[in-house]
Amino acid sequence: MKKLITSLGVTAIAVGMINVVNSPIVLADAQPGDVIITLGEDLSVGQKNTVLKDMDVNESDAQIVYVNNGEEHKYLGNYVPESQIGSKSISSAKITLGDKDTGLVVESHNVNYITDEMYLNSLSTAGVKDAKVYVTAPFAVSGTGALTGIIKAYEVSSGTKIDESQKQVANQEMVTTAQLASNDDIGQEKAVEFMSKVKEEISKENPKTEEDIKSIIQKIAVDMNINLTTDQQSQLVDLFGKIKDLHIDWEKVNKTFDAAKEKWNKFAQSEEGKNIIDSFIAFMKSIWHGITALFGSK
Numbered sequence: 001m002k003k004l005i006t007s008l009g010v011t012a013i014a015v016g017m018i019n020v021v022n023s024p025i026v027l028a029d030a031q032p033g034d035v036i037i038t039l040g041e042d043l044s045v046g047q048k049n050t051v052l053k054d055m056d057v058n059e060s061d062a063q064i065v066y067v068n069n070g071e072e073h074k075y076l077g078n079y080v081p082e083s084q085i086g087s088k089s090i091s092s093a094k095i096t097l098g099d100k101d102t103g104l105v106v107e108s109h110n111v112n113y114i115t116d117e118m119y120l121n122s123l124s125t126a127g128v129k130d131a132k133v134y135v136t137a138p139f140a141v142s143g144t145g146a147l148t149g150i151i152k153a154y155e156v157s158s159g160t161k162i163d164e165s166q167k168q169v170a171n172q173e174m175v176t177t178a179q180l181a182s183n184d185d186i187g188q189e190k191a192v193e194f195m196s197k198v199k200e201e202i203s204k205e206n207p208k209t210e211e212d213i214k215s216i217i218q219k220i221a222v223d224m225n226i227n228l229t230t231d232q233q234s235q236l237v238d239l240f241g242k243i244k245d246l247h248i249d250w251e252k253v254n255k256t257f258d259a260a261k262e263k264w265n266k267f268a269q270s271e272e273g274k275n276i277i278d279s280f281i282a283f284m285k286s287i288w289h290g291i292t293a294l295f296g297s298k
Contacts, residue, residue, distance in 0.1 A: 036157040038149035042088035047138040079175040091146035111143035
């Protein structure tokens with residue numbers, strides 16, 4: 001399901017160095033609308049064709065980079081069990097560069113562990129902006145390995161090199177958010193909101209010590225009725241300490257979020273947007289009336 005960034009906070013995403021047939025590709029003249037595809041190196045011919053069809057891309061017309069399992073282990077190995085990373089690189093992604101200040105859009109297919117919001121947060125902190133991202137696989141996957149490919153493709157298509165420390169922190173945050181989300185008492189939306197609020201507060205308060213960071217984490221956890229274990233608190237203090245040290249221009253990132261929100265608002269208020277929304281509401285009402293009529297007849 002397509003997700004548009006609104007007031008979500010920011011996170012980081014991890015990625016490998018850019019090597020395509022052992023030679024880096026830099027598109028210095030990258031333009032809005034440019035598309036680049038990243039494919040898992042272990043896709044079979046049939047699986048690759050399925051993925052490309054899902055992306056609506058012809059192989060002969062696309063610029064393609066490949067991600068191998070070694071890269072995924074390099075950037076996820078400190079945060080995800082090897083069994084979860086697996087031994088094959090399958091996840092793939094399509095990156096379409098957008099106009100300046102248009103924000104980020106993420107859509108995913110066959111991804112059952114990492115949510116669109118988690119990708120959005122991670123991409124933003126890593127410095128990815130103004131792009132449409134489509135993550136897919138030929139069958140259901142966790143989606144953790146896709147992060148490496150997304151940034152790799154963005155680096156190639158935009159000519160922007162993402163700092164290595166941001167890549168590492170990104171992976172760590174993505175995994176930490178997903179782990180929080182796996183708790184039934186927290187869930188996906190609450191986990192993303194919690195991480196966002198902590199980042200926002202840290203950017204405002206600029207805590208000087210680990211105790212200061214811990215206090216922020218504990219306060220927001222209490223406000224959101226989230227129970228954190230001692231180990232979870234320690235992991236979060238370590239993570240947010242690293243995020244703070246990245247010295248990210250959060251104001252600039254938030255402007256990107258606002259641009260994306262404004263874009264959605266304009267669509268929602270347009271004639272086309274209103275027609276689509278009204279049609280959807282009418283459809284849902286018809287379903288509801290059908291259900292109530294069914295039970296009312298008994």
